[in-house]
Amino acid sequence: MTESLDAEAGSERLPLTSAVQGIGGLLPADITGPEALRQQLGGLGYLADDGLATAAYLGMRLSRPLLLEGEAGTGKTALAAALAQLLGAPLVRLQCYEGIDATQALYDWDFPRQLLHLRASEAAANAGAAAGAAGAAGGSAPLEADRLEGELYSRRFLLARPLLQALETSPCVLLIDEVDRADDEFEAFLLEVLSEYSVSVPELGTLRAPVPPVVVLTSNRTRELHDALKRRCFYHWLDHPAFAREVEIVRVRLPHVSEQLARQVTAAVQALRREDLLKPPGVAETLDWAAALTVLGAERLDADLVARTLGSVLKYREDQQRAASLDLQAVLTGA
């Protein structure tokens, strides 16, 4: 692991331009533009529209993190996974949450192992001293405090959290998921890491990825992100897909679902999204619903089936009550 890192204690950091060059080089040669990227993602079961394909292509070519914002279930996380698959690079995921900090995102010292090592070294030193005292030659093996401390704070005892893992796993796709859940301070910290693609560990020096990762940040927009972070990224807003695309997504993801059922489920979900619901269903819910109906052996959807299987789509009682008061029959017949 350590070999893949440039550990340069006290050395000067590379200027940004040279630090980030090379990300675009990860793109396969046959991806010559957004359309080629869209097609290749499609081959992997991820159906991007032109806007998203262009954003992803430019993000990679310009070596910019891609910031995807949009409602839950619009395919933000799935895009990062599809890009990793396409690039043949591992996906390293940092799931953000309230209160996340650098030790959970970057690295931490493995305290229990450090303690064990310390104890073992002490025991070895004591045994050496006892043997020395008993032996004819005399003299003890003193515990070399400095050397021991150096050992304790070596890479061996460093626990790599996702951000450091991403710098060490080069090249890779780094997904920083749901960044809106983290707080302002963490965002500022992220900005620093994304500026340099290197981290400074006081005891070890600067650790830098030889090839910076392809970075995808996602946000469900539960709060606004800072302009400074946005400025660094290529930004794209993901809407719920249009009817035809969503039907296609269901057909690609769940090939055993009939065309008729896919169309009806999608039409019903899209009708529900037009209502003022607490939690509008995303593509994930469309897929879940279609899968649930297939398990029940349904070939087509009717009002009775909707009522019985609504738990796949709406997870708030108020939303279910609202749906029950709707007449979806026309929507289902028309699909």
Ligand SMILES: Nc1ncnc2c1ncn2[C@@H]1O[C@H](COP(=O)(O)OP(=O)(O)O)[C@@H](O)[C@H]1O
């Ligand atoms: N454009 C798409 N093509 C294929 N699958 C999609 C697409 N958009 C969403 N999905 C599927 O919908 C589900 C939810 O997507 P996800 O990426 O988790 O949403 P988000 O991260 O935006 O909340 C996943 O199973 C994903 O595979």
Ligand SMILES: [Mg+2]
């Ligand atoms: Mg997600």
